Amino acid sequence: xxxxxxxxxxxxxxxxxxxxxxxxxxxxxxxxxxxxxxxxxxxxxxxxxxxxxxxxxxxxxxxxxxxxxxxxxxxxxxxxxxxxxxxxxxxxxxxxxxxxxxxxxxxxxxxxxxxxxxxxxxxxxxxxxxxxxxxxxxxxxxxxxxxxxxxxxxxxxxxxxxxxxxxxxxxxxxxxxxxxxxxxxxxxxxxxxxxxxxxxxxxxxxxxxxxxxxxxxxxxxxxxxxxxxxxxxxxxxxxxxxxxxxxxxxxxxxxxxxxxxxxxxxxxxxxxxxxxxxxxxxxxxxxxxxxxxxxxxxxxxxxxxxxxxxxxxxxxxxxxxxxxxxxxxxxxxxxxxxxxxxxxxxxxxxxxxxxxxxxxxxxxxxxxxxxxxxxxxxxxxxxxxxxxxxxxxxxxxxxxxxxxxxxxxxxxxxxxxxxxxxxxxxxxxxxxxxxxxxxxxxxxxxxxxxxxxxxxxxxxxx
Numbered sequence: 001x002x003x004x005x006x007x008x009x010x011x012x013x014x015x016x017x018x019x020x021x022x023x024x025x026x027x028x029x030x031x032x033x034x035x036x037x038x039x040x041x042x043x044x045x046x047x048x049x050x051x052x053x054x055x056x057x058x059x060x061x062x063x064x065x066x067x068x069x070x071x072x073x074x075x076x077x078x079x080x081x082x083x084x085x086x087x088x089x090x091x092x093x094x095x096x097x098x099x100x101x102x103x104x105x106x107x108x109x110x111x112x113x114x115x116x117x118x119x120x121x122x123x124x125x126x127x128x129x130x131x132x133x134x135x136x137x138x139x140x141x142x143x144x145x146x147x148x149x150x151x152x153x154x155x156x157x158x159x160x161x162x163x164x165x166x167x168x169x170x171x172x173x174x175x176x177x178x179x180x181x182x183x184x185x186x187x188x189x190x191x192x193x194x195x196x197x198x199x200x201x202x203x204x205x206x207x208x209x210x211x212x213x214x215x216x217x218x219x220x221x222x223x224x225x226x227x228x229x230x231x232x233x234x235x236x237x238x239x240x241x242x243x244x245x246x247x248x249x250x251x252x253x254x255x256x257x258x259x260x261x262x263x264x265x266x267x268x269x270x271x272x273x274x275x276x277x278x279x280x281x282x283x284x285x286x287x288x289x290x291x292x293x294x295x296x297x298x299x300x301x302x303x304x305x306x307x308x309x310x311x312x313x314x315x316x317x318x319x320x321x322x323x324x325x326x327x328x329x330x331x332x333x334x335x336x337x338x339x340x341x342x343x344x345x346x347x348x349x350x351x352x353x354x355x356x357x358x359x360x361x362x363x364x365x366x367x368x369x370x371x372x373x374x375x376x377x378x379x380x381x382x383x384x385x386x387x388x389x390x391x392x393x394x395x396x397x398x399x400x401x402x403x404x405x406x407x408x409x410x411x412x413x414x415x416x417x418x419x420x421x422x423x424x425x426x427x428x429x430x431x432x433x434x435x436x437x438x439x440x441x442x443x444x445x446x447x448x449x450x451x452x453x454x455x456x457x458x459x460x461x462x
Contacts, residue, residue, distance in 0.1 A: 021047075022054050029057070034064045052078060059091060068098035086116050093125050102305035105129055120146040120163065127170075128308045133298075133315065140170050140311060151184075158188055165197055170311040174205030192221040196422075199415070206348040208411040212442070215418045219425070220449045227426055227454065242276060245327035246283055250368050252304055256295045259288040261363055261370050263332060263343075264398055268385060271377045279394070282321075282328035285369070286343060290333050297331050319345045342406065350409030352399050352416070356380050395435040414442040430457055 019027075025040035038061050044054040059074035075092040082088060089112040096105035106129045112122040123143035127136045147164040150156060156164075161184055168177035178201035181194060188194040199214035253260045262270055264284040269277035276283070287297065298315045301307050301322060313320055320331040332343040337355065344353030357379055363370035372380065381389050383404045385396065398404075399416040417440035424433040434455070437444045446455065 034061050037061050063095060063098060068095045071095040084115055086119055090121055097129060100305055102129055118146055127311055131302055143167050144171060161187055169204055174201050177201040178205060192218055192226055195221060203415060208350055208409050212411045212415045215415050216444060219418050219422045222425060222454060223451050227428060242283060242327045245324035245329060246369055249324055249329055252300050253287060256300050257289060257293055259363055259370050261286045261288060261372060264384060268381055271381050282330055284330050286332045286334045288334055291335055350412055352408055352412060353406050354404040355406035356383050356404060395432055397436060401439050410441040414440045418444055425454060430455055
């Protein structure tokens with residue numbers, strides 16, 4: 001249900017010719033062929049045991065293959081040779097966390113800060129891992145302080161500028177982030193990126209009309225270098241992977257006395273197709289019962305050592321995006337409102353919010369994802385998707401034109417229409433981009449497009 005910024009453009013991959021085993025490993029990693037990459041890296045390790053770059057890459061690949069304990073041993077050995085190497089220590093923190101030893105991972109982060117006090121990434125990792133909210137906010141502030149100093153030099157790198165911008169948003173300093181993006185416009189050396197950052201900052205600050213207009217500029221300044229044909233921003237859901245992830249998060253919610261129910265595309269798939277939608281890229285879960293307890297979604301996630309809390313998240317939030325074992329899951333707090341339930345992205349007036357009827361009967365099941373009665377599920381599906389819910393609509397967007405939207409600003413709906421169209425265009429899906437813009441509640445002019453040819457390219461086959 002949520003929208004995320006698309007990744008940087010990815011250049012087409014070609015098989016290396018007469019390359020080394022290490023280069024073959026890198027090639028297969030970029031294609032996510034981790035088993036094959038491991039074979040090449042094992043060969044490199046046998047032939048050149050002191051080749052630290054290959055050993056480090058092997059440790060990262062083993063993390064992808066769910067062998068964190070071996071990764072820990074590899075990274076510890078590398079640190080023994082190069083104690084001050086930041087990347088080795090950060091990788092060790094990640095590996096320790098994947099073993100389930102959050103306390104050791106947190107200690108490894110603090111060890112890195114002592115060795116490299118200017119390492120803002122270590123402070124971010126501390127914020128990700130610590131179970132204490134005050135320590136988490138302090139770590140985020142420390143990261144921002146370091147990044148602000150690093151960006152005070154005459155020509156900071158684009159990666160540092162983006163990290164500093166994100167650090168300001170993580171601390172909910174939206175106005176400061178907007179001013180930062182505007183004053184550093186030239187330094188980003190990419191008008192498309194700069195406008196998109198301005199749009200995000202304005203949106204998080206509740207300045208929705210301004211966010212919409214900046215988002216339009218980020219669409220109109222797209223150039224061929226931003227398009228990555230055949231690449232998508234997120235992987236589609238895998239039933240085998242999503243099932244255990246749903247079970248895990250539902251178990252945590254149930255243990256806290258809450259009732260998780262399917263929402264949006266997850267509900268539509270289970271009700272209409274009896275399975276998750278093949279085209280979905282996340283799982284949408286509503287949470288009933290938060291209005292009758294002091295329990296908070298953020299507290300539940302923070303206490304689970306294998307889950308990373310979104311750095312922007314705060315106790316009391318209505319919406320919380322998660323990644324559970326590689327599966328994107330969006331949690332929504334469902335609040336009573338008369339005879340209805342409401343849920344949305346934030347408490348900002350005018351932001352995305354939906355309204356559904358309260359279920360006539362309490363969802364059954366004492367474990368896992370609760371099932372609504374067929375009657376209640378049917379009502380929710382019609383409210384969310386309208387009378388045409390039986391026919392798949394590849395251009396439907398619940399944040400743009402769902403009948404269930406309530407008290408949502410037209411500028412917010414239009415903002416997401418442009419955002420979704422921009423994502424589609426970057427993936428080479430011109431027809432989809434046009435169809436989404438056609439459904440925007442506010443017309444989106446394309447007359448000022450810097451590269452009109454982007455809108456005439458044939459659709460990519462994704």
